[in-house]
Amino acid sequence: MTHSHFRFADEWLAVDGHFPQAGDTLPSFMLVDEQLRDVSLEHFLGHDKLVVTLLSLDAPMAGLALLQELRRQLEPWPQLQLIVITVDSPFSLARARKEHGLPYATLLSTLRGRDFHKHFGVLIQDVPLSGMTCPALWLADGDDRIYHAQRLRHEDDEFDFAGLRQQLAARFSTLPR
Incomplete structure (x- = not known):
């Protein structure tokens, strides 16, 4: 088990679990969607995917605003499955979808998948x-198979969008305009 830290306000909080890296295979999971259905990683087999974890869709920084920026960055690659995972309840996920739309994103809760946290570090x-x-x-x-992996270290950070776009362009041989 690896040990890392995440800075929230003025505190460094311990983050535990094995964080899968480029070259590794995504660990399997069984999570819950906004309709209270179980959804496994196998549901997305055969599709290129971006798996994203957030503090909460309601978090002021590492939440909905970060997800919306990520969606803007992914516009040139509509074939990519966007899978967003939080501790939010399925009811909160449904509310967020109703209030913000969030097209082309699969929203999943760790409600019945608490092992997810450690398996994904x-x-x-x-x-x-x-x-x-x-x-x-x-x-x-x-x-x-993982091509790019990143875990944020501070609540105010953004993902390395340039690095992600570079990986996507190489993977799909498509350069965004």
Whole structure:
């Protein structure tokens, strides 16, 4: 098990679990969608995907605003499956979709998938965010092989969008305008 930190306000919070890196395979999961249905990683087999964890869609920084920026960055690659995972309840996910649209994003809750946190190395251990998922992302192919992985270290950080776009352009041989 690896140990990292996430800065929230003025505190460094411990983040535990094995963080999968480029070259690894995404660990399997079983999570819950906004309709209370179980959804596994196998549901996305054969599709290139971007798996993203956020603190919460309601978080002021590492939440909805970060997701909306990520969606803007992904516009040139509509074939990419965007899978967003938070500790939010399925009811909160449904509300967020109703209020903000969030097209082309699969929203999943860790409600019945608490092992997800450790298998993906995003389990925040310390108060006040203990039990939440540290913001992170993994770009993976249809066989779940990871091409790009990043875990944020501060609530105000953004993902390395330039690096992600470079990986996407190389993967899909398509340069965005």
